[in-house]
Amino acid sequence: MNFDLTEERQMLQDSLRRYLREKYSTATRNEILERPNGMSEEVWTQLAELGVIGAMFTEEQGGFGGAGFDIAVVFEELGRAGVIEPFMDSALIGGRILAACDKTDLVEEMIGGGLQLAVAHGEPTSRYDMSHVRTSVDGGKLNGRKAVVMNAENADHLIVSARASGDVADEAGIALYLVAKDAAGLTIQGYPLLAGGRAAEVTLDGVEGELLTEDGFAVLSDVMALATMAQCAETLGAMDTATRLTNDYLGTRKQFGRPIGTFQALAHRMADMLIEMEQARSAVINAAGNLREETRIRDMNISAAKNLLGRAGRLIAEESIQMHGGIAMTQEYELAHIAKRITMADHRFGDTDHHLERFIALSAA
Amino acid sequence: MDLSYTDEELAFRDEVRAFMRDELPKEMSDKIRLGDELGKEGQEKWHAILNSKGWLAPNWPKKFGGAEWNAVQRHIFEEEAAAHHAPRIVPFGLSMLAPVLQKFGSKEQQDYWLPRLLEGKDWWCQGYSEPGAGSDLASLKTRAVREGDHYIVNGQKTWTTLGQHANMIFCLVRTDPDVKQQEGISFLLIDMNTPGIEVRPIILLDGTHEVNEVFFDDVKVPVENLVGEENKGWTYAKYLLTHERTNIAGVGFSQAGLNTVKRIARAEMAGGKPLMANPHFAARVAQVEIDLKAMATSNMRIISAAAAGGAPGVEASMLKVKGTIIRQEINDLARRAVGPYAMPFASEAIEGSNEALPDPHEAGPVAAQYFNNRKLSIFGGSNEIQRGIIAKVMMGGGQ
Structure with missing residues (x-):
């Protein structure tokens, strides 16, 4: 066994961490948070130049990574700095769907930093069920409504899932379409998100799109496995920041004439946070290291990680705020944003309970 | 031992219910239910409505123009107010400063400031x-x-x-x-x-x-x-803090919050069934409900024991800790219940982002409320401070 990063991944981690430390301060990020489009194009382009997007794709796809640990390294650093630019939804999910559907030109554009995508899959009543698709396709025209579509307003193209056949919750019969942002009949109603960035409700009224695949569920389940693992890695990075900030604060904040970290009631809780950090790190390693295993093993490890990160993340976000006290409740303090990132991650790709149930079902299979 | 309200208490509850039904403006309760800010004007309007009924200062003695309710009456009022999504009474002047002035202030201070408080000046x-x-x-x-x-x-x-x-x-x-x-x-x-x-x-x-x-x-x-x-001043400050801690358990808020969670979870679908029928979510709800039922009785035991108008001692610290844990757990359930719709955010602080948000269950900004209510275990003496008080008093014998 060897738990060290390869030299290439270590270099990527170092350069990414250095860039974000120097160029993505709390003040910079808080300024980006208030922008109408919810992101910085400059940060997007510069991170693309650093290879952040290329690392998400295999060599055959035109990238230089694409394996679980390449993606985990990137997203842990993005999470550590609380990055709000849509690397998850635009680059990883959108890009890898296009790669799986052999849209080589668009993938190349994505890796170069010149493309924005949005994936319109979830619907108002689908919650976390990946096979729940009511949006219909008939004679090549798409009709329906998509919910909380990340990055929709900034996207050049939307990838839309639609039911070509079968019942609303069937895995078979889901097709994926590529829709241009200015397609007739497409309505995008955008809004900001609590943890930064923007999403939209998307309405499709007789919209024409280009068919990407008729086996949409197979593509989606592979890409969502990657994304869920990446989300765990991102949350791990955010949790590491919360833990570090809390550790520092307990050592410097004085009440009753001594650093508050010297009170055992707080010191033991800090110790519990550090223990949970190790658990979380190992869960992410399990998820990333089993990505190429058979589907059942892969998904068991992913659900295990998402459930554990949900629980450990809640503990760390809440305890970090509590042990800081009022200062952590203020918007301008780094921890406030980080805690929101951690907690809102529980609402993506299935929450703690969803993945507990999925783990039980897969274990029994 | 009798767990039910007396006839007088039931009659009082009916009176409060009728008041809430007839006098609480709907636009006000809608705002509170959806977690919106009432603003200064709205808050002053509610105070004036209460004052015209003589209910603005429930804890004040009658000689100062208060209602002089006992602890059970105050509890009934708070429970009904929460159930009807009434605004809170802004506590700083009426519930915190006023008792200090009444006990330690000069006659001139009492005569000048107390009527102004009732009049909303x-x-x-x-x-x-x-x-x-x-x-x-x-x-x-x-x-x-x-x-x-x-x-x-x-x-x-x-x-x-x-x-x-x-x-x-x-x-x-x-x-x-x-x-x-x-x-x-x-x-x-x-x-x-x-x-x-x-x-x-x-x-x-x-x-x-x-x-x-x-x-x-x-x-x-x-x-x-x-x-x-x-x-x-420290003596007065401590006296004030004991008054800050009345309604500390927040039973009414928790009950109203739990009802909202159940309403959302009956409508939200998960895997083809209502979320409320999901065993894991149902277990989370039941666990909180069991804790809340016990705490409601603890709360009644403690406030019944407290003299009319008085404030409980170390038990208030226990109610604060347990009450805030329960309220925060309910906030956590609400954000879980709405699924991906927990993520949208309307902020008054971010310019131009006060847009209409998708809210299929009319749940309001439940995730924002989850974060906002992290304050409950921090302010008014953090839960760590309360635990310190409990340990000191109960283990060391005496306050």
Whole structure:
């Protein structure tokens, strides 16, 4: 066994961490948070130049990574700095769907930093069920409504899932379409998100799109496995920041004439946070290291990680705020944003309970 | 032992229900239900409605114009108010300052300030915490120096709730720096319009402007605005804190919150079934409900034991800890219940982002409320401080 990063991944981690430390301060990020489009194009382009997007794709796809640990390294650093630019939804999910559907030109554009995508899959009543698709396709025209579509307003193209056949919750019969942002009949109603960035409700009224695949569920389940693992890695990075900030604060904040970290009631809780950090790190390693295993093993490890990160993340976000006290409740303090990132991650790709149930079902299979 | 209300208590509850039904404006309860800000005007309007019924000051003695309700009546009112999504009574003047003035203030102070409170002429805020004095409140540094007929005040207060609306602030200030910390503190009433006072907003993590920093730069305060004796302020502050802790358990809020969670979970679908039928989610709800039922009875036991108008002792700390844990758990359930729709966010702090949000269950901004209510276990004496009090009193014998 060897738990060290390869030299290439270590270099990527170092350069990414250095860039974000120097160029993505709390003040910079808080300024980006208030922008109408919810992101910085400059940060997007510069991170693309650093290879952040290329690392998400295999060599055959035109990238230089694409394996679980390449993606985990990137997203842990993005999470550590609380990055709000849509690397998850635009680059990883959108890009890898296009790669799986052999849209080589668009993938190349994505890796170069010149493309924005949005994936319109979830619907108002689908919650976390990946096979729940009511949006219909008939004679090549798409009709329906998509919910909380990340990055929709900034996207050049939307990838839309639609039911070509079968019942609303069937895995078979889901097709994926590529829709241009200015397609007739497409309505995008955008809004900001609590943890930064923007999403939209998307309405499709007789919209024409280009068919990407008729086996949409197979593509989606592979890409969502990657994304869920990446989300765990991102949350791990955010949790590491919360833990570090809390550790520092307990050592410097004085009440009753001594650093508050010297009170055992707080010191033991800090110790519990550090223990949970190790658990979380190992869960992410399990998820990333089993990505190429058979589907059942892969998904068991992913659900295990998402459930554990949900629980450990809640503990760390809440305890970090509590042990800081009022200062952590203020918007301008780094921890406030980080805690929101951690907690809102529980609402993506299935929450703690969803993945507990999925783990039980897969274990029994 | 009888767990039911007496006939008189039931009649009182009916009266409160009728009042809420007839007098609480719908646009007000809609706002509260969806977690919107009521604003200064709306809050003052609710105060006026309560005052016309004689219910604005439930805890005041009748001789000062209060309702002089006993603990059970107050509990019934709070429970009904929460169930009907009535606004809270802004507590700083009516529930916190007033008892101090009634017990320690001069006749002139009582005659001047108390009627103004009922009439809504002043909006009070609380000047207690400082950047370096939170849990360790007695270490406060804001300085007041007597010069002739005035005190000259210099320093900074923080976490001043709704200070942006206030025209008056009651402050703890240090008048003697050379004695034991608790023995050099005085209690001053300060006009917020005095030159040298600056209020700066603090935006909270859910984008709301609830709290402020207040800066004092050579602020002149007339000596008649000293409450009680100089350097006895700590005694008054502690007395005030016991009043801050009435309704500390928040049973009514928790019950209303739990009802909302169940309503959402019956409508939200998960895997083809209502979320409420999901065994994991149902177990989470049941667990909180079991805790809440027990705490509601603890709350009744404790407030029944407290003398009418009085405040409970160490039991209040127990109710604070358990009550906030339960309320925060309910906030957590609500954000879980709405699934991906927890993520959208309308913030008054971010310009141009007060857009209509998708809200299929009319749940309001449940995730923002989850974050906002992390404050419950921090303010008014953090849960760590409360546990310290419980341990000290129960293990050390005596307060």
